[in-house]
Amino acid sequence: MSAVLLGALVCVAPLRGAVAESSDGKARAFLLSLNTRAIEQFSDPSADPAVREQRFRALINEAFDLQTIGRFVLGVHWREGRSTAEERAAFLEAFEDMIVRRFLPLFREYVAKDFVVGKSRRDRRNKQLVFVDSTIGRQKGDPLNLEWRVRERDGRFQILDVVAEGVSLAITLRQEYGPVVKRVGSVGRLVELMREKVGKDAFSRKLDAGD
Amino acid sequence: MRLEAQMRMNRWIGMALLALVLMVGGVGQVVADSHDGAPSGDDLWLEVYGQDIEEIDEPKDPLEVPNRLIFAFNRALDIFVIRPVAVTYDFWVPDKVRESVGNFLRNLSTPMILANDLLQGEGERAGITASRFVINSTAGILGLFDVAEDMGYPRHSEDFGQTLGSYGMGEGIYVVLPLLGPSSARDGVGKVVDIFLDPVTYLAPQNVALGRTVADGVQLRSENIEILDELERDSIDFYARIRSLYRQNRENEIRNGEPASDLPAPGLTSTEPRKQLSGLY
Numbered sequence: 001m002s003a004v005l006l007g008a009l010v011c012v013a014p015l016r017g018a019v020a021e022s023s024d025g026k027a028r029a030f031l032l033s034l035n036t037r038a039i040e041q042f043s044d045p046s047a048d049p050a051v052r053e054q055r056f057r058a059l060i061n062e063a064f065d066l067q068t069i070g071r072f073v074l075g076v077h078w079r080e081g082r083s084t085a086e087e088r089a090a091f092l093e094a095f096e097d098m099i100v101r102r103f104l105p106l107f108r109e110y111v112a113k114d115f116v117v118g119k120s121r122r123d124r125r126n127k128q129l130v131f132v133d134s135t136i137g138r139q140k141g142d143p144l145n146l147e148w149r150v151r152e153r154d155g156r157f158q159i160l161d162v163v164a165e166g167v168s169l170a171i172t173l174r175q176e177y178g179p180v181v182k183r184v185g186s187v188g189r190l191v192e193l194m195r196e197k198v199g200k201d202a203f204s205r206k207l208d209a210g211d
Numbered sequence: 212m213r214l215e216a217q218m219r220m221n222r223w224i225g226m227a228l229l230a231l232v233l234m235v236g237g238v239g240q241v242v243a244d245s246h247d248g249a250p251s252g253d254d255l256w257l258e259v260y261g262q263d264i265e266e267i268d269e270p271k272d273p274l275e276v277p278n279r280l281i282f283a284f285n286r287a288l289d290i291f292v293i294r295p296v297a298v299t300y301d302f303w304v305p306d307k308v309r310e311s312v313g314n315f316l317r318n319l320s321t322p323m324i325l326a327n328d329l330l331q332g333e334g335e336r337a338g339i340t341a342s343r344f345v346i347n348s349t350a351g352i353l354g355l356f357d358v359a360e361d362m363g364y365p366r367h368s369e370d371f372g373q374t375l376g377s378y379g380m381g382e383g384i385y386v387v388l389p390l391l392g393p394s395s396a397r398d399g400v401g402k403v404v405d406i407f408l409d410p411v412t413y414l415a416p417q418n419v420a421l422g423r424t425v426a427d428g429v430q431l432r433s434e435n436i437e438i439l440d441e442l443e444r445d446s447i448d449f450y451a452r453i454r455s456l457y458r459q460n461r462e463n464e465i466r467n468g469e470p471a472s473d474l475p476a477p478g479l480t481s482t483e484p485r486k487q488l489s490g491l492y
Contacts, residue, residue, distance in 0.1 A: 145468070175455035180448045
């Protein structure tokens, strides 16, 4: 009798574990497939730079929840009264530009083939959040530790933040742009500054260098 | 002997600074606690950050005005002096030689790292550090070669600022030091204490210690030329960016890379002591 109960327990336990594991396994799979797709895009030598940027932009929009990240970065200035709807829309557009141009060159620096996905864990309070560890190989120096903050919603995954060696992209930008808006007076002015930066080819300098 | 008198005076200065910083750090802690904890302004924290919430909504920077001035000064110094030296060093000196120089300098800091490992009660890490020192100083020929790393003893860095942080001391106010760059009230004093923990201070004449500090600086700068260039290139407020990076990086260093996931309630800072000293090993 006790053997049967024990047997039943043994059967149930791994099943529960498997349920938890498979959700986090999906998050890891999501990241790995993104990496594969990014590599494919980059190793296609035929497309011209403009087309490549379009494709990359589409990939970024799909992979990252830019709306949420943008709102998080703008923080308190997102509210009614602190910024107009036009300013917010303009910000999100400039923000997307910045992220696309920022990440594009980085992919050339890092050897995307050396992308290894590690452990994942769920946030205790917000069950939709999964944190996935990874390392990415570098041409010079030790591999970089990256932690991806991914949100699962209706079975779909999107990245909310990337944390490199403890430094979070979202928090860094939030802590940089917040004081800037205070200083220059409006979100509109911040957007102008962002556009200047993007326009100056601040990020895309590596776009045309090399393959 | 003059040296003894000098050292005694240094000790008193160090202790006075320590007392000052403990007071400032204490005030900083009180200010942090009196904030109601919930980040102001928006409700995206839970959505984006879950419970990994830290007191980082509005970085406190009461010394912002003088900090920005010193930051600008440091940048000018960097543009005109330090970076060119580092670039020249980078250009002319072969990779392997620079690697050896880096290894040698890092090996010299190992006793200080060991002391901090022990002060934090990190028995295992202390063992690794001790092994590294012995192996690299002998088989690695006075530290020129990091043989220990390949043998399975990876390096890690520690300093007294991190030790204080592990005891639960808040960082206090953000300070940009001339030449040395971003720091905090706590970490600034940490640097002073580390001078005392470092045997090179006692064993070598003052010029040697100074020369070594300059070499440290140039080596470090040459290792980071591209990444700092990039950070500066796309930032709108470089000062604010560096401040944010510095603080996040320090937090990460103090936790030794462990996630801050054991906070029982939102709004608590991660300044709870990581361990009880009684659990030494």
